[in-house]
Amino acid sequence: MQSMILRSQEWFDGRPDHSFEHRSSMRAMGHLPESYMGKPIIGIFNSWNDFTNCNLPHKQLVEYVKRGVLMAGGYPMEMHSISTPSDFMKPSDLPYRNLMSMDIEEMIRSLPIDGAIHLCECDKTTPAQLMAAASCDIPAIQLAAGHRASAYMQGKAVNYGTDTWKYLDDYNAGLVSEQQWQELETNISCSLGGCPVMGTASTMKSLSEMLGMMLPGTASIPAHHAARYAAAEMTGRRIVEMVREGLHPSLLMTEAAFHNAIKLLAALGGSSNAVIHLTAIAGRLGIRLGLDAYADQSRNVPLLVNLQPSGIYNMDQFHVAGGIGAAIKQLLPLLDCSALAATGKTIAEEYGQYEVYSPEVIASLDQPVKEFSGFVVFRGSLAPDGAILKRAASSLNFDRFIGKAVVFEDYADMLARINDDDLDVREDSVLLMKNCGPIGAGMPEWGMIPIPNKLLKLGVRDMVRISDARMSGTSYGTVILHASPESALGGPLAIVQDGDEIEVDLPNGIINLRVDDKTMEDRLARWQAPSSPHKRGFMRIYEDQVLQAHEGCDFWSLRPKDRSEVKLVPPIVGRG
Template identity: 65%
Template sequence: MNLRSEQWFNHKSFETRFQHASAMRACGHDPESYAGKPIIGIFNSWNDLNSCNAPHKELVEYVKKGVLAAGGYPIEMHTITTAADFNKPSDLPYRNLMSMDVEEMIRSLPLDGIVLLCECDKTTPAQLMGAASCDLPTLQFAAGHRSTAYFKGKPVNYGTDLWKYMDMYKAGELTDEEMKELEKGISCSFGGCPVMGTASTMKSVSEIMGMMLPGTSDIPATDSRRKIAAEQTGKRIVDMVKEELTPSKLMTEAAFHNAIKLLAALGGSTNAVLHLTAIAGRLGIRIDLKQYQELSDDVPLIVNLQPSGLYGMDDYFHAGGLSGVIYELLPRLDGDCLTALGKPLKEVYTKKSESPDIITSLEQPFKSESGIKVLKGNLAPSGAILKLSASSKKLWKHEGKAYVFDSYEAMLEEIDSDELDVDASTVLILRNCGPSALGMPEWGEIPIPTKLLKEGIDDMVRISDARMSGTSYGTAILHASPEAAVGGNIAIVQNGDIIEVDVEQGLLHLRLSDEIIEQRRQALTPFPQRYPRGFLKMFAEHVLQADEGCDLDFLRPHNKEEARFVPPIVGRS
């Protein structure tokens, strides 16, 4: 094997060799134990504020066991993490920061292969972005989803069910005491959200693109099979080093197209649009926003899974999980794309699900309409998106008066007022929440006003330049681009303006003349810079817009050749 780590440990300079061997001994690594073996960096992303990734505190030991069994040498290291529940103002900026952390540690250390321990929403894409920028043999391994809880004798899943109970509480259907009981029990184990939210979506995407071992993306966190899978991952990465099977050979343009089709079949998270675009961009592959629609036009929803359906991830796993879905979807996929085993999809995913009520078929889908619909018009010239499977078809062709919230704080102050001037036809707009304004938090599922909830209204058209949790649902039009903070036309909308939405025609229109639009644009004042220093200042100044994946402009190569990994010059540190 031509090991990259030999640049450190068999360097032509005796002084450099001596220094590195001595430094390894200081860390407890005997040169006789790792000499001539692939050194596998295991990047651990747990901390005590990220319950989703907490299982990796234990699982990492099983990955190490697999690496050792296969003849490699494991080195554990830690990166920052992205705890979606806690990172403020949003976890999206820290996706990019974490990707830089992963990339620079891979690039600068004596590593031959990489295992990335992921789970919570942004850790998975962050790691894939960093790995794509380095192109060393890499595998991801997830912590698994948390257990389904029970409330009032019924199963409840953190995420989708939480939003439903919140609406019931606001409508006066649940008491404070009942909500306290729900809060105590809805997160009843470590692990990611047990629905097809962003975490489950991105794990599925990672597996179909060959960055995670087949059959490992959907094992529950509490299932002992996840420990076995961790060991198998450790074994496999050593072989991938020998085979020189790198991310650029797995995450090809065809593989990204497969991932977009899978996104539709799963009813996956809208966040995946940002993440897939950003990961592909690191490899010099451009995904245009319209491809999310075009590639999934003939792909129905074949999974009856929250938030687009009824079941949770435990049910889905026992029904065959992602393996069963890919089997059904193969007629729409490029079956020659490689898995992490180095074998094509069509040879690996050969088992049909035996639970047709959870995993259906292309011929008899759960819902005929799925995927991401791209909407454009003078309100969002660069595009906005809608998750079809989670929206209300009755609202796909709609017009109504706008009611505008200039900030999240303003929305919170007004949304519960009985005096709010809205009805069921109103189009709610929330702005100044885009990537450069606030890091694009998950505020796009604007709450239904309390006065309307009490009238039985459970959905209405909502438009924002923000994101939405992958566990959420409703007719929420997201990622309006350009965002308000950079002068996008969503910034000029006023209360009472007529908004037209035609989902089938892909139209999002503000019914104003070009002259009035231009007058209002001329009257806009520059959006104030909220962050005077630090990474958030850097993010605001360099982030690309939503239609380009919200990566930082200086991290995106101009072409595939520029994206290839360049090893560091190794000498004395």
């Protein structure tokens, strides 16, 4: 075993008065010095709570993680961070991603921890932990809880997330009875774990694996599968090895690794939320991922994975087909294969061995599910700093579209009027909603504006929709998101009026408000910023600190100027 210099030695084998106090405190909890002295202290950051059903399996999985740490010669210390249960947090869980990352970073900074295991699953828990890992740069690895099982209703498979939205449209159109709707509520969320489709949870843990922050092949294991427990033990073993090897996040999450992650995101038909999260994680490492990187890196990447919401299958079927390992194997010819996996081997060495067992679920580059995937990045007079469209989720077939705007001033206005029979809306209208961006509302997942009931009854299931909001990774449709700068800051979105023509040019990535410059200037001059509801607390801090969507919605104060400022978190010197 090679000699190690451990952060924890400062606490337990440093100045006599300090080390006496620290060892005495450990004894009070039943930890004897001979059990942990000289061993890597592994902080296990558990993110389950009784509101976070996606992460609740970690209540049991953590014991297997601890066993792995002990068997590899480390010493596990479990602690809880805040969590971000997306089903419950209103109006948005995105701000609390930043708070969770700060929670973890400060615990690592101030405690005797040599390596960290981050237990994740629900949408924002995975990027929050990766942001903290990037900021601290001590050896770190993630373990996902796994996805929940697909449910069945009347003999048909239904998946929490994507099928929820489809049934909701049919319910609003009068095609699903009240009894069926209640039966769906009873059945659709039938076990613990993340959504069983390629939503944000499945997307982010897949990208974590691509970034070298999760053991190969583990991202897509179901929550209920015995392999998930084996993965937990292997993860515990691996972090101890990573501490001994000095394998830090900054050596894994390189610019090449982020480019690989963008390509995997396109191949998976993954969540649009990943654009914000990858940008934020990279930013913590001094790597600037502009929106153009998402367009450039995914330009020639087809859709390889046939999962909802971009395809038809579910995560259980994906796992049986070969899982994330097989998907990455298919993508290897387009990747920078010198990037490292969590094992320390290159991704070429690690993923070349995987096989595809169901090509209808995991396709090849030669015969993809869809020729085009990834994200269209728009700029123009409506969104000077950018907006995005998830191509694989759109069902409309057009290169250039011009439609008249139906404008909602905010989410409450939309809810009040979307199903009004007097609403002047047609199939070729553009539904546009304001004041849903990072400052305006915490950037909730409101971007998939509902199709008006009177159009649903005519069979309309997709329309062009534009906002400065996000949308759920399980959502679908021709939904243009993250318009920046947001309307609450006086971005052009703020001055759109009913009946204005909006141009969407897909091939050229242009989104324009078709009014003359003088009209735009006059409207902007009359525009008044909405008053902030945040007078105190974290949301006041968030409002003062948050960057815009195209910069990842992180806090400006948490981003280094460049990679030279990314340094290993040192031990705290002095008495606690």
